[in-house]
Amino acid sequence: xxxxxxxxxxxxxxxxxxxxxxxxxxxxxxxxxxxxxxxxxxxxxxxxxxxxxxxxxxxxxxxxxxxxxxxxxxxxxxxxxxxxxxxxxxxxxxxxxxxxxxxxxxxxxxxxxxxxxxxxxxxxxxxxxxxxxxxxxxxxxxxxxxxxxxxxxxxxxxxxxxxxxxxxxxxxxxxxxxxxxxxxxxxxxxxxxxxxxxxxxxxxxxxxxxxxxxxxxxxxxxxxxxxxxxxxxxxxxxxxxxxxxxxxxxxxxxxxxxxxxxxxxxxxxxxxxxxxxxxxxxxxxxxxxxxxxxxxxxxxxxxxxxxxxxxxxxxxxxxxxxxxxxxxxxxxxxxxxxxxxxxxxxxxxxxxxxxxxxxxxxxxxxxxxxxxxxxxxxxxxxxxxxxxxxxxxxxxxxxxxxxxxxxxxxxxxxxxxxxxxxxxxxxxxxxxxxxxxxxxxxxxxxxxxxxxxxxxxxxxxxxxxxxxxxxxxxxxxxxxxxxxxxxxxxxxxxxxxxxxxxxxxxxxxxxxxxxxxxxxxxxxxxxxxxxxxxxxxxxxxxxxxxxxxxxxxxxxxxxxxxxxxxxxxxxxxxxxxxxxxxxxxxxxxxxxxxxxxxxxxxxxxxxxxxxxxxxxxxxxxxxxxxxxxxxxxxxxxxxxxxxxxxxxxxxxxxxxxxxxxxxxxxxxxxxxxxxxxxxxxxxxxxxxxxxxxxxxxxxxxxxxxxxxxxxxxxxxxxxxxxxxxxxxxxxxxxxxxxxxxxxxxxxxxxxxxxxxxxxxxxxxxxxxxxxxxxxxxxxxxxxxxxxxxxx
Amino acid sequence: xxxxxxxxxxxxxxxxxxxxxxxxxxxxxxxxxxxxxxxxxxxxxxxxxxxxxxxxxxxxxxxxxxxxxxxxxxxxxxxxxxxxxxxxxxxxxxxxxxxxxxxxxxxxxxxxxxxxxxxxxxxxxxxxxxxxxxxxxxxxxxxxxxxxxxxx
Numbered sequence: 001x002x003x004x005x006x007x008x009x010x011x012x013x014x015x016x017x018x019x020x021x022x023x024x025x026x027x028x029x030x031x032x033x034x035x036x037x038x039x040x041x042x043x044x045x046x047x048x049x050x051x052x053x054x055x056x057x058x059x060x061x062x063x064x065x066x067x068x069x070x071x072x073x074x075x076x077x078x079x080x081x082x083x084x085x086x087x088x089x090x091x092x093x094x095x096x097x098x099x100x101x102x103x104x105x106x107x108x109x110x111x112x113x114x115x116x117x118x119x120x121x122x123x124x125x126x127x128x129x130x131x132x133x134x135x136x137x138x139x140x141x142x143x144x145x146x147x148x149x150x151x152x153x154x155x156x157x158x159x160x161x162x163x164x165x166x167x168x169x170x171x172x173x174x175x176x177x178x179x180x181x182x183x184x185x186x187x188x189x190x191x192x193x194x195x196x197x198x199x200x201x202x203x204x205x206x207x208x209x210x211x212x213x214x215x216x217x218x219x220x221x222x223x224x225x226x227x228x229x230x231x232x233x234x235x236x237x238x239x240x241x242x243x244x245x246x247x248x249x250x251x252x253x254x255x256x257x258x259x260x261x262x263x264x265x266x267x268x269x270x271x272x273x274x275x276x277x278x279x280x281x282x283x284x285x286x287x288x289x290x291x292x293x294x295x296x297x298x299x300x301x302x303x304x305x306x307x308x309x310x311x312x313x314x315x316x317x318x319x320x321x322x323x324x325x326x327x328x329x330x331x332x333x334x335x336x337x338x339x340x341x342x343x344x345x346x347x348x349x350x351x352x353x354x355x356x357x358x359x360x361x362x363x364x365x366x367x368x369x370x371x372x373x374x375x376x377x378x379x380x381x382x383x384x385x386x387x388x389x390x391x392x393x394x395x396x397x398x399x400x401x402x403x404x405x406x407x408x409x410x411x412x413x414x415x416x417x418x419x420x421x422x423x424x425x426x427x428x429x430x431x432x433x434x435x436x437x438x439x440x441x442x443x444x445x446x447x448x449x450x451x452x453x454x455x456x457x458x459x460x461x462x463x464x465x466x467x468x469x470x471x472x473x474x475x476x477x478x479x480x481x482x483x484x485x486x487x488x489x490x491x492x493x494x495x496x497x498x499x500x501x502x503x504x505x506x507x508x509x510x511x512x513x514x515x516x517x518x519x520x521x522x523x524x525x526x527x528x529x530x531x532x533x534x535x536x537x538x539x540x541x542x543x544x545x546x547x548x549x550x551x552x553x554x555x556x557x558x559x560x561x562x563x564x565x566x567x568x569x570x571x572x573x574x575x576x577x578x579x580x581x582x583x584x585x586x587x588x589x590x591x592x593x594x595x596x597x598x599x600x601x602x603x604x605x606x607x608x609x610x611x612x613x614x615x616x617x618x619x620x621x622x623x624x625x626x627x628x629x630x631x632x633x634x635x636x637x638x639x640x641x642x643x644x645x646x647x648x649x650x651x652x653x654x655x656x657x658x659x660x661x662x663x664x665x666x667x668x669x670x671x672x673x674x675x676x677x678x679x680x681x682x683x684x685x686x687x688x689x690x691x692x693x694x695x696x697x698x699x700x701x702x703x704x705x706x707x708x709x710x711x712x713x714x715x716x717x718x719x720x721x722x723x724x725x726x727x728x729x730x731x732x733x734x735x736x737x738x739x740x741x742x743x744x745x746x747x748x749x750x751x752x753x754x755x756x757x758x759x760x761x762x763x764x765x766x767x768x769x770x771x772x773x774x775x776x777x778x779x780x781x782x783x784x785x786x787x788x789x790x791x
Numbered sequence: 792x793x794x795x796x797x798x799x800x801x802x803x804x805x806x807x808x809x810x811x812x813x814x815x816x817x818x819x820x821x822x823x824x825x826x827x828x829x830x831x832x833x834x835x836x837x838x839x840x841x842x843x844x845x846x847x848x849x850x851x852x853x854x855x856x857x858x859x860x861x862x863x864x865x866x867x868x869x870x871x872x873x874x875x876x877x878x879x880x881x882x883x884x885x886x887x888x889x890x891x892x893x894x895x896x897x898x899x900x901x902x903x904x905x906x907x908x909x910x911x912x913x914x915x916x917x918x919x920x921x922x923x924x925x926x927x928x929x930x931x932x933x934x935x936x937x938x939x940x941x942x943x
Contacts, residue, residue: 022878024823
């Protein structure tokens with residue numbers, strides 16, 4: 001079959017949605033209004049742990065403007081990932097500060113709030129399980145005493161008590177490695193806090209109930225999850241829920257779950273009117289579904305020549321009161337903390353732990369950001385112990401072609417090694433910023449990272465129109481990442497020989513597009529892109545066959561370019577695509593194509609991984625980041641002097657857009673490294689309830705990131721592409737922590753590196769992180785006993 | 792109860808309570824949804840409008856304070872469908888991502904450039920210190936603003 005001009009696919013295509021966003025015309029979910037629309041408010045618990053004795057809505061129901069009140073009895077189902085442990089409303093028991101007790105719809109938001117406050121709730125306080133150490137202590141109170149009776153949605157994870165889920169990796173014999181007399185044993189402990197997404201558009205929904213079906217217009221990354229989970233919670237067939245998605249004002253993983261949609265749906269059915277529910281910034285701060293706080297203990301047996309003979313680690317991830325995304329994210333440790341380096345033998349345990357705190361969720365490069373921080377700091381501690389240059393150690397040990405990953409998958413291609421060389425050239429190309437440090441302490445670090453594309457099922461349909469344009473229908477969502485307005489139209493246009501501006505991209509609509517796993521894990525360009533490419537190939541075949549009859553030429557001799565079907569090598573020959581489509585209308589009917597994609601399932605080594613949702617990674621993505629810092633010895637303030645990124649992108653479809661993702665992702669990562677943190681008070685309430693106390697990066701905090709896109713690494717993505725938006729946030733905390741450790745000579749074990757914490761390190765007053773609730777014998781930390789296969 | 796104000800050059804009457812935040816009047820009564828409500832606390836800057844020529848966060852301005860005064864919103868920046876030079880350069884440099892913060896950033900920079908048309912990079916960044924952008928990491932939109940300052 002003829003091929004299109006490959007020069008078309010890589011281009012700095014501008015976003016088509018930028019103009020309306022700049023004009024203030026874009027209507028996000030928060031801007032949607034419908035006739036007769038009601039406003040909803042949620043009554044939330046103001047204690048973290050209690051038994052509900054009584055809920056009385058008599059007075060609230062009589063308040064002005066009130067149209068409907070929803071309670072636990074309106075949503076009989078339970079939801080979750082892996083385990084259905086989460087009711088929509090607190091049912092009998094309160095498990096976190098901020099938990100939903102009731103929802104009210106009224107004519108105005110103020111009326112809805114007043115009525116919610118008028119609901120009388122009688123509670124009997126229960127003890128709080130505040131921290132993971134509390135939760136794992138012998139005889140700890142169970143957050144879910146009934147955990148054994150919950151519906152299991154995925155098999156394989158070990159569970160027990162306050163351990164919601166455990167995933168474990170055992171490959172080779174670490175005991176033998178640690179017992180060798182030619183190794184140095186290095187042990188490190190790390191702790192990180194929660195990070196809030198602070199999407200500028202809060203979670204928001206407008207729901208209606210029409211013709212026996214729910215229509216949910218929502219600010220989400222996962223329209224199909226919202227459809228299926230809303231139906232499950234409400235106890236109705238999924239086909240009765242219709243989800244559409246307007247432009248989304250930021251997600252970063254926060255909107256990778258169904259959250260507030262079912263409340264609005266129930267209220268819409270009960271009131272018979274459309275219902276709008278928008279979370280306030282305070283609700284967004286206190287119940288965000290944050291990147292989880294975590295604790296990591298890792299030890300390695302390393303030879304003097306720098307081989308890692310054995311590695312053991314335990315990662316505790318706080319899932320809060322309900323398992324949610326953290327159940328799934330236990331999987332990631334194998335591929336993030338277990339990534340980067342060749343390991344002779346390895347044992348990893350990754351545990352999601354219940355506490356009476358607000359549930360956590362997904363956040364860009366979930367789990368990977370803090371595990372990469374831990375792994376890279378640990379690596380530098382190893383280098384210090386054996387007296388090896390950190391760059392030399394990395395060059396020796398990074399994963400290369402044919403190397404085994406933690407779960408025994410075989411990696412393909414040398415990628416990290418050549419990327420380290422590219423970073424060396426980038427460093428040589430620009431002078432060190434050390435002179436800018438002045439009298440401050442100067443430090444620098446180059447770190448590596450392993451992430452992966454979370455592939456999974458997607459589908460696409462393309463209508464080739466009689467005017468020569470194409471309409472692409474998928475359940476992909478535009479959050480700001482650009483995929484829907486840049487990569488996808490570029491891919492389709494390339495295959496069809498038309499301009500990307502002639503590819504119309506339909507907004508996500510579960511009644512129009514087939515199933516999709518959602519926007520996250522860097523998968524949109526890859527999975528939705530691959531499905532779109534397959535659909536375009538289907539359309540292309542059809543139009544070539546139609547044209548071949550008209551032109552009396554074999555389809556193999558035809559090409560699609562510049563909106564025409566041409567005979568190869570004869571510019572201007574043949575006919576326009578529009579004309580060929582018009583002909584098809586008379587001959588065979590309109591031209592439609594479809595395509596689907598799912599993960600191919602790269603194999604792990606049998607028996608290595610237990611409790612994982614993904615045993616091996618289909619598309620690895622690698623990072624090399626370099627950072628220079630200056631640390632003020634008087635205040636502990638850390639300034640970023642320079643930041644450099646070499647990122648594995650497979651193939652850059654839109655280099656300028658990728659640069660935008662890298663600058664933005666690195667900045668979010670620097671915020672987490674330096675000043676973003678939620679802490680939790682004794683009452684189980686998050687202490688930072690507003691943007692006054694939760695400090696995100698501002699314009700004066702940022703530096704321009706120097707970027708080198710590394711192309712050519714193996715990828716099963718469309719045209720060799722990989723997702724590029726997720727991974728930039730993976731390494732900044734690692735890079736900053738290692739650079740600060742180098743600058744100060746202090747052992748950096750925690751993030752964020754706020755001035756008081758750094759000053760504490762410099763003065764020797766910062767307490768060491770010891771994690772005594774993680775046992776020294778790795779086996780004492782796990783419920784499961786995987787059967788190792790020695791290699 | 793009714794209050795008069797001038798919005799984007801037109802006389803308007805609001806029937807909202809005088810303590811209603813100006814941004815809610817713009818959105819709910821006048822259907823001008825450009826100014827974005829992202830925090831209601833004055834910290835994010837996404838709801839910035841011009842009040843008698845000065846940039847203000849409209850979530851913290853009660854309607855009563857705007858009585859008889861001139862309000863300009865992001866919807867006023869383009870004239871007859873033509874983007875302003877600032878809007879145009881942001882589009883050309885392709886710096887927008889989710890876009891929620893841009894109405895506020897444009898209003899702040901439009902006002903800033905009126906007084907400092909040849910501002911330096913550091914001055915532009917300092918002018919943006921009241922605007923949170925969670926997507927872009929600022930630098931590329933600052934590049935675009937610097938390019939505009941160099942043209943004048």
